[in-house]
Amino acid sequence: MLSVFNIQRYSLYDGGGVRTTVFFKGCPLHCQWCNNPESIDPFPSIMFDERSCHAFGDCLKAGEGYIFQSDGVLHIDREHITCFSRLRDICPSKALQICGRIMSIEEILSEVMKDVPFYSMSGGGVTISGGEPFAQDHILSTLLSEIKSAGIHISAETSLHIPWASIERCLGSVDVFLADLKHLNAEKFQRFTGGNLDLVLDNFKNLDNSGKTIVVRVPVIPGFNFSEPELFQIIDFAANLKNAAEINFIPFHSLAKEKYAMLGKEYIFGNQRNVEKHELLPYAGYAEKKGLIAKILN
Numbered sequence: 001m002l003s004v005f006n007i008q009r010y011s012l013y014d015g016g017g018v019r020t021t022v023f024f025k026g027c028p029l030h031c032q033w034c035n036n037p038e039s040i041d042p043f044p045s046i047m048f049d050e051r052s053c054h055a056f057g058d059c060l061k062a063g064e065g066y067i068f069q070s071d072g073v074l075h076i077d078r079e080h081i082t083c084f085s086r087l088r089d090i091c092p093s094k095a096l097q098i099c100g101r102i103m104s105i106e107e108i109l110s111e112v113m114k115d116v117p118f119y120s121m122s123g124g125g126v127t128i129s130g131g132e133p134f135a136q137d138h139i140l141s142t143l144l145s146e147i148k149s150a151g152i153h154i155s156a157e158t159s160l161h162i163p164w165a166s167i168e169r170c171l172g173s174v175d176v177f178l179a180d181l182k183h184l185n186a187e188k189f190q191r192f193t194g195g196n197l198d199l200v201l202d203n204f205k206n207l208d209n210s211g212k213t214i215v216v217r218v219p220v221i222p223g224f225n226f227s228e229p230e231l232f233q234i235i236d237f238a239a240n241l242k243n244a245a246e247i248n249f250i251p252f253h254s255l256a257k258e259k260y261a262m263l264g265k266e267y268i269f270g271n272q273r274n275v276e277k278h279e280l281l282p283y284a285g286y287a288e289k290k291g292l293i294a295k296i297l298n
């Protein structure tokens with residue numbers, strides 16, 4: 001069984017052509033700007049939108065004491081609550097929703113197989129994303145083999161912050177790796193993501209030596225890496241990889257603000273300014289001079 005938080009059909013930005021993107025839950029990093037904060041916890045997450053709550057009280061009964069009211073405000077003990085299946089469809093106004101479900105390989109396959117004709121026509125396929133998909137490598141590898149044996153192209157979006165053995169287990173099935181490179185300063189990387197940069201860089205080296213196609217993905221985040229020396233250093237790193245022909249810049253936006261509020265999480269980057277696409281043109285130009293195909297994504 002695999003922990004999944006979304007399966008998005010007709011996705012156009014995750015690896016070429018029309019694709020179905022499967023978003024897996026659970027991530028070893030906790031990037032302060034993360035656009036998918038509901039993906040970080042490997043277990044189901046409770047999202048609560050106070051504005052839509054009509055106080056029907058159904059969640060209080062189903063919440064086994066972990067959802068309660070005090071001073072007219074609803075509280076959720078997210079640390080201890082486990083009755084997710086009882087809560088899944090309990091709220092008539094959808095103010096309280098459960099994000100994420102455990103799915104079998106067969107259930108995921110039946111979703112991704114729906115658009116096989118579109119994949120063939122458009123040069124698309126299936127993309128695995130997250131969270132960090134390779135955190136579920138043992139069962140994921142079986143899913144990917146099944147998809148591959150149906151002749152479907154597979155792209156994998158990854159933070160590369162995972163033991164190499166987990167990536168290696170799935171390596172044979174993946175055609176293109178969309179690999180994040182967030183920063184090249186170990187201290188800054190650790191401070192903003194909680195991660196270990198050496199692990200990411202070792203995995204870049206291993207991946208490059210494996211001969212797999214790599215697309216380097218750079219989230220451009222003000223206050224973290226949005227400066228000429230930092231972005232040039234990242235571009236230089238990408239240009240020196242043997243198997244990375246393309247670099248993608250992903251401009252920061254704060255659209256995830258509401259999701260953080262609904263998850264009861266603090267959003268440290270919530271008031272940070274958005275990055276406009278035109279601000280990244282000089283970096284795309286620099287990357288192209290270095291021999292890379294450069295794209296600025298939405």
Ligand code: SF4
Pocket residue numbers: 027028029030031033034035036037039040130131132159193
């Ligand atoms: S690696 Fe991606 S999914 Fe994980 S915390 Fe960072 S931005 Fe979010």
